[in-house]
Amino acid sequence: MFRSNFSGRTGMVHANCVEGGIMEAEISGGVPQDSIVGPLLWNPTFDAVLRTELPSGAKLLRFADDTMLVTRAKLTQELKAVTKEALSLVEQRITDLGLQISLEKTEAVLFCSRFKYTQPVIKLCGSDVQVSTEMTYLGMVVDRSMLFKGQVKKAAARAADIGNQLARIMPNVGRPREDRRRLLSAVVHSVLLYGAPSTSKRPELSNLQFGFRQQRSTEDAIQEVLRTARAAGQGAVQNRHLCAVVTLDVKNAFNTASWLLIVAALHGSGAPGYLTGILRSYMSEREIQYGAVSSLPVTCGVPQGSVLGPTLWNFFYDGILRLPAPDSVKLMTFADDVAVVAVAHNAELMEQLVNPVLFKVAQWMSANGLTLVPEKSECVILTGKHCVMDVSTTEFVR
Numbered sequence: 001m002f003r004s005n006f007s008g009r010t011g012m013v014h015a016n017c018v019e020g021g022i023m024e025a026e027i028s029g030g031v032p033q034d035s036i037v038g039p040l041l042w043n044p045t046f047d048a049v050l051r052t053e054l055p056s057g058a059k060l061l062r063f064a065d066d067t068m069l070v071t072r073a074k075l076t077q078e079l080k081a082v083t084k085e086a087l088s089l090v091e092q093r094i095t096d097l098g099l100q101i102s103l104e105k106t107e108a109v110l111f112c113s114r115f116k117y118t119q120p121v122i123k124l125c126g127s128d129v130q131v132s133t134e135m136t137y138l139g140m141v142v143d144r145s146m147l148f149k150g151q152v153k154k155a156a157a158r159a160a161d162i163g164n165q166l167a168r169i170m171p172n173v174g175r176p177r178e179d180r181r182r183l184l185s186a187v188v189h190s191v192l193l194y195g196a197p198s199t200s201k202r203p204e205l206s207n208l209q210f211g212f213r214q215q216r217s218t219e220d221a222i223q224e225v226l227r228t229a230r231a232a233g234q235g236a237v238q239n240r241h242l243c244a245v246v247t248l249d250v251k252n253a254f255n256t257a258s259w260l261l262i263v264a265a266l267h268g269s270g271a272p273g274y275l276t277g278i279l280r281s282y283m284s285e286r287e288i289q290y291g292a293v294s295s296l297p298v299t300c301g302v303p304q305g306s307v308l309g310p311t312l313w314n315f316f317y318d319g320i321l322r323l324p325a326p327d328s329v330k331l332m333t334f335a336d337d338v339a340v341v342a343v344a345h346n347a348e349l350m351e352q353l354v355n356p357v358l359f360k361v362a363q364w365m366s367a368n369g370l371t372l373v374p375e376k377s378e379c380v381i382l383t384g385k386h387c388v389m390d391v392s393t394t395e396f397v398r
Helices: 002-006 038-050 076-096 149-169 178-192 218-232 259-268 273-283 309-321 347-367
Strands: 010-014 022-026 058-063 066-071 122-124 127-129 134-137 140-143 242-248 286-290 294-298 329-334 337-344 378-382
Touching: 038 058, 038 076, 058 076, 066 076, 076 122, 140 149, 149 178, 149 273, 218 242, 218 329, 218 337, 242 347, 259 273, 259 309, 309 329, 309 347, 329 347, 337 347
Parallel strands: none
Antiparallel strands: 010 022, 058 066, 122 127, 134 140, 242 337, 242 378, 286 294, 329 337
């Protein structure tokens, strides 16, 4: 089918050497990126390059037609030998496909934690490849120190430029409208955070935080609770377990989150020092004005409608999800709502499991300047058993 589709293809091209300036030429190659089947045909074709048997310490990565060779070794000479052999194999495989390597767009960066080392000489297609201090791959600026300072500068400049361009084409009549401000903030936010997850050294947030996160919703949080409850209720009646769900309410949570503790949480999550420094500076010496001339210092609060507020809140609240708990007890959050989900065979075991965890949560709240509201907190037992004794979970508020 594809052979038939590709046969007898021609295209019209501009040529001054023929009468009329247009000539018909045979087409025997190419997979248009905007076509439906083009990308699907490209992937299996270029997959032959990725299946090249490389020497130990070498690895190939690819995104569309952007290919990266990663090599590692203890010594410079060893690194040079591995890289030379791997590049020779990849070059030959690409040539066999009838493709050419663009030397002027080829970049190389050496990542090394040593203070003294010899710069390796890398050759490709008979020419030297310059080893620089940073490179751009898939729109990300990756520098030798892996601090991503170049990426932050590039993203900040690009976000400012795009924001200014959008502002120019919007009518400047009257006060700023909410929909326009949201459009500007959404565009700038996406530009600033492009590639941000790849710069972190470890997972940023717990998988059990469902609020203010992409591809997560209240439905996901509810499904997680129901999966736990259904698993506890399976089997014969005498073997079924209880599933307790305790929901905790926090008084004025978003407005009382300490800025100092937010910065500390960011630092503990592995965020780069210069980013935490920027936020620390941004949050310092803030005041709120009321009346004509009166003002008060502001040291806490993450407005829910702000662009950065939800992200800062998630980092701050992530500490709850890191509290030690038994395997049968699960801590979940959605924004400021906390749920403790526990599984036990009977009421006595449930109390022994849940109350110590609730006590730890209450201690964390107190240490971080937050206050639980016992009268708004609830507990429900999900079970397939016919008779269940009362479970006491009031110790955490005493």
